[in-house]
Amino acid sequence: MRKTLIxxxxxxxxxxxxxxxxxxxASKEMIQLQQQVQTLQDTLQRLQQSNDxxxxxxxxxxxxxxxxxNRMSQTVNSLQQAMQAQSVSGNKVDQLSGQMQSMNDxxxxxxxxxxxxxxTLQDIQGQLQNVNxxxxxxxxxxxxxxxxxAQQGGDGNAAPAQPPAPPVDQLYQGGVRDYNSAKYDVAxxxxxxxxxxxPQDNLAGNAQFYLGxxxxxxxxxxxxxxxxxxxxxxxxxxxxxxxxxLRKGEAxxxxxxRDAGIRDLRNLIQRYPQTPEAAQARSRLNGMGVRITPPKxxxxxxxxx
Numbered sequence: 001m002r003k004t005l006i007x008x009x010x011x012x013x014x015x016x017x018x019x020x021x022x023x024x025x026a027s028k029e030m031i032q033l034q035q036q037v038q039t040l041q042d043t044l045q046r047l048q049q050s051n052d053x054x055x056x057x058x059x060x061x062x063x064x065x066x067x068x069x070n071r072m073s074q075t076v077n078s079l080q081q082a083m084q085a086q087s088v089s090g091n092k093v094d095q096l097s098g099q100m101q102s103m104n105d106x107x108x109x110x111x112x113x114x115x116x117x118x119x120t121l122q123d124i125q126g127q128l129q130n131v132n133x134x135x136x137x138x139x140x141x142x143x144x145x146x147x148x149x150a151q152q153g154g155d156g157n158a159a160p161a162q163p164p165a166p167p168v169d170q171l172y173q174g175g176v177r178d179y180n181s182a183k184y185d186v187a188x189x190x191x192x193x194x195x196x197x198x199p200q201d202n203l204a205g206n207a208q209f210y211l212g213x214x215x216x217x218x219x220x221x222x223x224x225x226x227x228x229x230x231x232x233x234x235x236x237x238x239x240x241x242x243x244x245x246l247r248k249g250e251a252x253x254x255x256x257x258r259d260a261g262i263r264d265l266r267n268l269i270q271r272y273p274q275t276p277e278a279a280q281a282r283s284r285l286n287g288m289g290v291r292i293t294p295p296k297x298x299x300x301x302x303x304x305x
Contacts, residue, residue: 051124058117058124065114072107165197172203175210184214205235209244221251242268242277249281262290 165171175190187210194207212227228248231240249264265281269292272278285292 054124058120065110065117072110165193168194168198168201168203171197172207175207179210179214184218188214202238205231205238206240208235209238209240212244212247216247216251221255224248224251225255242272242275245271246277246281250284253284262288266292266294 171190171194175187175194178184178187178190191207191210191214194201195204195211198204208227208231212224212231215221215224215227225248228244228251231238231244232248235241245264245268249261249268252258252261252264262285265285268275268281269278282292
């Protein structure tokens with residue numbers, strides 16, 4: 001009997017002492033979780049400080065680039081006023097027009113750089129927001145690991161995502177560089193990608209114009225006219241519209257479409273009289289012995305039906 005009592009006492013003692021390791025383990029896990037939260041908060045604070053420094057540097061770069069664009073625009077306006085103030089020969093107009101085209105391309109490139117810097121700023125802000133979200137949801141994720149694994153398992157069956165297209169400014173600048181290097185096939189592919197992936201972007205009209213320029217330089221005047229028409233019809237507010245109108249008229253003259261070419265050059269002068277392209281159109285018509293404005297029909301030529 002005494003032996004049985006001793007055994008029962010030992011069993012009761014073990015039953016009381018068994019939960020102690022579990023409680024100790026739970027306390028240890030809580031301490032580790034607190035340490036992880038503290039580490040995450042320290043990392044977030046360092047990231048915030050680094051983000052503020054990078055934002056300041058990038059903001060300064062954006063302001064410098066914007067100043068460069070403004071100076072470039074003033075230079076372009078000065079050249080336009082100089083061309084309007086003096087009567088120059090056809091060769092001089094062509095030379096100045098080439099300079100103007102280069103200046104416009106430089107302005108476009110500067111604008112693309114500004115857009116790229118703005119995108120970098122947005123990416124940094126997005127990263128900071130993601131870290132904040134992860135910090136806020138850390139406790140919930142630690143409390144439901146099984147749900148996360150289940151969700152990941154479901155996502156594993158999804159189809160692989162398509163690789164994203166390069167940024168629009170990267171595609172466009174690459175196309176301009178290859179175009180200036182006479183790598184026309186490569187440039188055409190890059191400009192086509194701009195139209196494919198970014199049809200609503202401001203640079204899409206520029207890309208369409210350069211596709212016409214590539215076809216024109218390769219002697220494919222029919223394709224060039226189609227590309228210039230696309231600029232005029234689909235991107236009517238684009239800065240390249242006067243140049244597209246001029247080049248379309250020149251391509252029509254090159255294919256013996258004299259009436260169409262004269263009509264487009266006259267329309268250019270009428271719609272954009274103060275542009276360098278209009279000055280080129282006047283020089284071209286004068287060289288052909290054609291009046292700038294179409295002659296009015298004589299009263300005798302009109303016969304009522």
